[in-house]
Amino acid sequence: MHTLRSNCFRLISRAWPERVTERREERDGFVDIIMIHGVHDSSMLHHGLPPTSSASLESFRANLESLARVREVIRLSEAVAILEQGNRPKRRYAVLTFDDSLACTSRVAISEVLRVGISATVFVSTEILDTGEPYWWLRLDHAWRHAKVEHARISGPQGETVVIQRGDHASLGRAKKILRAMRADHRDCEVRSVEQTYGAHLSDPATEYPYAEALTWAEVRGLAAVGIEIGSHTVTHPNLELLARDEVLRELGESKARIERELCMPCPSFCYPYGKYSPEMPDLVREAGYKCATSTISPGRNLAGQNPFLLRRYSITSEPYKLGYELSGFPRMLRSCGGRS
Numbered sequence: 001m002h003t004l005r006s007n008c009f010r011l012i013s014r015a016w017p018e019r020v021t022e023r024r025e026e027r028d029g030f031v032d033i034i035m036i037h038g039v040h041d042s043s044m045l046h047h048g049l050p051p052t053s054s055a056s057l058e059s060f061r062a063n064l065e066s067l068a069r070v071r072e073v074i075r076l077s078e079a080v081a082i083l084e085q086g087n088r089p090k091r092r093y094a095v096l097t098f099d100d101s102l103a104c105t106s107r108v109a110i111s112e113v114l115r116v117g118i119s120a121t122v123f124v125s126t127e128i129l130d131t132g133e134p135y136w137w138l139r140l141d142h143a144w145r146h147a148k149v150e151h152a153r154i155s156g157p158q159g160e161t162v163v164i165q166r167g168d169h170a171s172l173g174r175a176k177k178i179l180r181a182m183r184a185d186h187r188d189c190e191v192r193s194v195e196q197t198y199g200a201h202l203s204d205p206a207t208e209y210p211y212a213e214a215l216t217w218a219e220v221r222g223l224a225a226v227g228i229e230i231g232s233h234t235v236t237h238p239n240l241e242l243l244a245r246d247e248v249l250r251e252l253g254e255s256k257a258r259i260e261r262e263l264c265m266p267c268p269s270f271c272y273p274y275g276k277y278s279p280e281m282p283d284l285v286r287e288a289g290y291k292c293a294t295s296t297i298s299p300g301r302n303l304a305g306q307n308p309f310l311l312r313r314y315s316i317t318s319e320p321y322k323l324g325y326e327l328s329g330f331p332r333m334l335r336s337c338g339g340r341s
């Protein structure tokens, strides 16, 4: 059942004359890159509510439908080649990308992608594939969802404290923001402390919280075999801004080499964890042998001449048809009129 809100999104995305709100340089064509973090089906709901970043299968289907209606969906490597040609893209393209090497990408989402006859790129963090250890923010989500007490707290690098209140999304979001700005060892201590306080430690994602289950290398090879492009999301998914240059080079080089060894094919694309990069990072990514890199900062479309190591993306949301609405240009028109979207 779609809500009134999602029906409005569907109506606007179908009826809005997109070109009305486009700038002149967008009128010929462009590339919209879509970012997805997780898709869950109803069977996973038996293990508790999903993390806020995960979209339901129903919503994902609706967003794919609205995307395929307005864009020609191509591979990331094709999009980079089009943007590099120096001419304006002649059509309105889109690329689907999945971050974070989650098992649900292979087990839930990709069959839908293939069903509508399109492709995608999946960015994997190689150490997560090797160990199966859930990402820290999914452990935090799990602890918060299964908390046995009302609140826990974390301490940030400047000594700041955030109280995470059970049931309060905003406090969870504030804590994640601070934890993203911390080096891995301190961050993991804080996450362990929250798990202890909440009395909810995630030891086996497959049976306790499948939203956090990682892909296996066998599944990654299966994705590559059906034409899904596999890109690097580093070895350990660090905040690259916090690392020394040699640590950054190791994350870039070792992940690329590992993926190429496993798949026996080149790994040309990279994705900055948390979308974070320092000014010298695009050059380091290029020197490591990649052909492109995507971020999560500065959502928007990619026009001719876009730096291939700073590709912009849109986030797919958990709301049905919201993607088509966002791409329609209608929210931009509202913003230009001083309204909210």
Ligand SMILES: [Zn+2]
Pocket (backbone or CB within 6 Å): 099, 100, 233, 237, 272, 273, 274
């Ligand atoms: Zn990520």
